[in-house]
């Protein structure tokens with residue numbers, strides 16, 4: 015399937031399942047393997063910038079807790095949990111299909127956990143650091159003010 019065809023299919027599936035503000039819309043994409051954002055591994059920004067930021071003191075060190083909203087397959091959650099200073103990482107995604115995949119990804123990461131829920135309504139603890147990769151930008155513009 016070409017990229018424009020894939021995008022068209024994603025748009026129509028999303029629209030017919032409640033839109034990008036709805037868990038059903040995202041689930042429909044996950045169920046149909048329409049997840050072109052999925053890099054099959056952590057984002058390069060994490061490898062480049064995160065280690066540097068911890069090293070030079072821009073990020074808190076010992077015992078800091080990290081949150082990854084819209085974590086998808088949780089590659090970033092697992093990668094962040096490998097960091098010796100900030101091993102406690104929680105990922106959240108609205109789609110149960112994403113969380114099922116995410117559980118496999120973090121299976122060998124003791125400090126990592128994932129939760130299924132809506133970022134805007136799920137009760138959350140406080141965190142020291144939030145890592146957002148393609149979650150905010152995937153939200154419908156009318157929801158972004160609530161981020």
Ligand SMILES: C[S@@+](CC[C@H](N)C(=O)[O-])C[C@H]1O[C@@H](n2cnc3c(N)ncnc32)[C@H](O)[C@@H]1O
Nearest residue numbers: 040051084085086107108109132133147148152
């Ligand atoms: C573009 S994907 C990015 C996934 C992941 N961050 C990555 O880079 O592979 C956006 C993710 O956000 C999730 N999502 C969308 N709206 C959400 C919400 N309100 N609460 C939690 N997760 C949400 C979707 O299910 C989807 O997995």
